[in-house]
Amino acid sequence: MPQKRNPALIEGVASLTQPIFSDVSLMLQSMLIDGERDAIHWRNEWVALPEITSYLDAQLVQLTYILSELEVNTVQMRKNLDIQGSLPYSERIMFKLGKVIGKQTAHELVYQAAMKAIENHDDFIxxxxxxxxxxxxxxxxxxxxxIVPENNIGESLAKVDDVVSTVQVYFRGD
Known part of the structure; x- marks a missing residue:
């Protein structure tokens, strides 16, 4: 998508996840031993561990670069939300309604109202x-x-603080 900044960098980070999962699987398979721990099993670790650390290192380097260049345009984010009206909150609304009127009923009503709102350019709520x-x-x-955006951030602020403090410890070497 031409309008995106650095989408290939994120794709590169994400693409390294599959080989990590494969190597984790190899590590788990090496735990299945027939008797005494022999070279057949622990040599798998010689392959998997260096690969896992190399992939993780590459991901961390890329993410560090990506996040150092990250610009958050809150004004544009709010405009994007407003363009969509209350539709981005349809799942949240469905869950809230479902607690009282039942999950399936809520799903059907929210779906029908959302589709009608989209088709007719009408107000979903x-x-x-x-x-x-x-x-x-x-x-x-x-x-x-x-559907108030400020009420829908969940634990994201706390999670960001956790990540930042972890990264700061990592780079300080505490």
Missing amino acids: SLLYQEPTVSTHFSKETIQSW
Whole structure:
């Protein structure tokens, strides 16, 4: 995609995950020993461990570069969310509704309202709220509170702090 910055770098990082999984599998297979631990099994580790560390090193080097160049454009991110209306929150809404009206019923109602909103360029929440099953159990304000972007970041801030502190320890050598 021409508009993306460095998509090949991320693809390169992701592509190294499969060989790591393969080497982990090889390591696990080496645990299946017939009797005493012989060279048939532990020599697999001679292949797998250096490969795993090489792949991980390559991933870390690439990710360090990628993240050092990362620019977060919060204004554009908000515009992108607003363009889609409340549709990016349809799964969250479905789960919230499902706790009261049942998972399958919620899935069907949310799906139908989402498809209708897309096809008719209409407001997803308004369409969903027209359903008696939804409006009987939830106020429109409650549903609106589920789609506030700032309320939908989960534990991401804590996770970012964890990663940053781990990286700082790694580079300081603590």
